[in-house]
Amino acid sequence: MLVKRLQYLALMLGIVLAVPVVQASSDPAAEMKPAAAVPAPAKEIRSTADHGKFKELQKDFKSGPEVTQACLTCHTEAAKQIMKTKHWTWEFLNPESKQRLGKKNVINNFCTAVPSNYEFCTACHVGYGWKDSSFDFNKQENVDCLVCHDTTKTYRKLPGMAGHPPYQDTEFPPKSGKIVPAVNLKDVAQNIGKTSRATCGACHFNGGGGDAVKHGDLDSSLKDPKKYLDVHMAKDGLNFTCGTCHETDGHNIPGSRYTPIAKPKDANPHIRGKNDSDPVTCQSCHGNKPHPQALSRLNSHTDKLACQTCHIPEYARGGKPTKTLWDWSTAGKLDKDGKPFKTKDSGGHDAYDSRKGDFKYEANVIPEYIWFNGKVNYTLRETKLDPNQVIKVNSFEGSADDGKSKIWPVKVFHGKQPYDIGNNQLVVFHTYGKDDSALWSNFNWDKAIDYGMKEIGAEYSGKYAFVSTEMSWPITHMVAPKKDALACAQCHAPQTGVGRLDKVPGIYMPGRRANEWLNTAGWGLALLTLLGVLGHGGLRIYLARKGDQK
């Protein structure tokens, strides 16, 4: 036994020693970076410009906006382009429904709302300094170039700093004892490059307040995904970045949850971006008849099923469970010493947090399936609601026979959040702040809601209760290898089995929901016929024997 252990130890030691050697030999750039004093050997730069040689970037920047000013000396139009996008405005007017959406306006059932919590939320704004409603959206140097174009993986914006990275070493989360080092703006600026899974993921993997929380199909496991998790982004495969599909034109990034494309035009595979209104769909590369013809009937499914329905059999498959429930109504419990506390679930994820309430997490989640035609309607703050029903924060329109819908996989996220009982409307509340009204400081809902509603200038009756809410998220990332796509029988299940699309209305699917009346009549008649011939035959045999005996 002891010998075994020693062998094991030696093995481990060997591995530990060997790993850095291997890394160092395969990646000279990584080795050189810390040793800035030594003249760097020629880095492999595919771009025609080496930003490290630009004299505009040869200075010790004190703040993000200073860097931006330097960027704008050459990239004169960049900030103007950014300012037209949702990444900057956090606002979107749905041209069809006329609903005013965007992070600034929507109340969701995760962290709920941005107003009155700007300093915290704007850690994910492509800008600097949005700490309250007086933020100047026209100041070009407020645009943050680095958060998307960093290649050093050292640039990080922290909640509570209104979109600035830490310029000094900062303890984060507060009182955790963990130190986030001050950002080296010069190094980041000189090493900027194309966006990557890591830069987009810095915000999009952490939506809803943590890794994997919100989307279910976007989490940090996609930074370096293996093939099983995502065939397109797999590092040892096609190694797509987000931008490969979200093909960007003048900083305008296609793909939207507010106006998704549910049923792309019938198209043959083509080169994306050319007269293409929707480069981000599967069809733009694969067309609408992507399966090998032969005997297979798979292509006859493409008019009714989104590709994602079969090819993303489960989401949150990267080992990071996604949040499936957030109940704000239990927030504010304190321990014996009057202190907020947390409890963990079996997998070590927060099950309760005094600041936020109860949570549930799940990995490898089987999606729910719905008809979806691309139209999404939101329950906005102004919308009157019926508190006796589960409020659909967003509802996806679609039906079997509108000709515009396909069956889509969605994550349905369940929540419970405060609403104004006087006005039957959702409320904005103040979660984060250094004042004494913030929920996370003193756990007083009355003050937090009052403050939040004043912030947006909305009427509040002064009385609140909690209402159950539901929010849907289309599942479109984490495309599995083709051998892992759903098999026929997973939907066309025999009547005894469970089919993925059992709850989807308005379709006849061979293999399930057969006409009961027909079955009874058909099998009944067949059985009667069988009994008839058996009886007839039996009688013949019987009488023949009797005849023989005579």
Next chain:
Amino acid sequence: MSEKIYVFKVFERFWHWSQAGLIITLLLTGFEVHGSYSLFGFEDAVNTHTLAAWTLVGLWVFAIFWHFTTGEWKQYIPTLVKVDAMFKYYLTGIFTHAPHPFKATRLKKHNPLQRLAYLGVMLFIGPLIWFTGWFYIFYDKWTEWGWDQYLSLEWVAFFHTVAAFLMLIFLIAHVYLTTAGHTVTSHIKAMITGWEEVE
């Protein structure tokens, strides 16, 4: 003793048995696709069903051609002559070893009940199953061809299944009645060798 006559030509026997095999395959796979049980797995059931269906279509095209060129189609002209006698035979005579009221000849292979039943299969069950089957197979083309406004898959499947049940019932009765010839095995032997034993 009995005499033997040559009733079924090689092509007829080939047609009969390959058709029998295909129809049984189609029933087995079809009811799996319908959702009645799991046997081959849905995917294999669908593929086998489709393949067997097209094979049967081919076989029928050939058989129709054969029937018209050889004049054998006349075998299926319905007649009511002796139908009552056939009924009477199946209901009573068969139990008392009464003589079979019908004597097969080269020109009249089928007894009047057979003629009616086979004609029913060919004029009713056949077309029903073929047309609904084709609608089914070309489901994905409905929109392209502008048929989607007139057809619903649910009803297409319904009538296809109705026809399948009728075929199943025919199959049961048919298999049993093969034993109701002059002797228990005379019909079956005829369909294998071509020679039918008659009294």
Next chain:
Amino acid sequence: MKKLVGGFLVGVIFTMVLALFMMPSLMFKEHVSPFGFEETVARIQHNIQKNPNGWSLSGLRDPGKAVQNDGGNVLPVMMIEACSTKYSAPILKTDDRRYLSILMPCKVSVYKKNDGKVYIGTMNAGLMGKMFGPLVGEIMGHVAADQKTFLEFDPNTPAPQIILPKAPSGGGAGGGAGGGC
């Protein structure tokens, strides 16, 4: 006489066919878990540790990891391995029963199915034991009784933490938590 033999043979064949179909459900048992995947694993692990008959956890395997490394997906599966020297020692000491070590350690499998539910799979230790003579039969009888307690859950207790093997090693060795075995 012919009929008698024929009838006998038909009976034998019938029983064999029946046994063939019944075998999986006799040898293995499957239950639906009232809890989520991780919580089910954790509760079974803690039940195993609570059992007084010398049980200890000897591993937690994730066979899905190996599939993932080969670029494939499977729904979550975890195999909880447990061992008690009280039961293993007597079998391991008997030369003509030592081959039964292939049945060790005792396994409970937790897995999710396509209906989204979490299932618990166990071996029917009692029945299997009876196939190997009185010594093994008796021991396996005890194992079966203990195994039952592993699956008795008290929903009123808070969800415990999963106990990870001390040296986690993917789909492979299952780790060296194993006291006892």
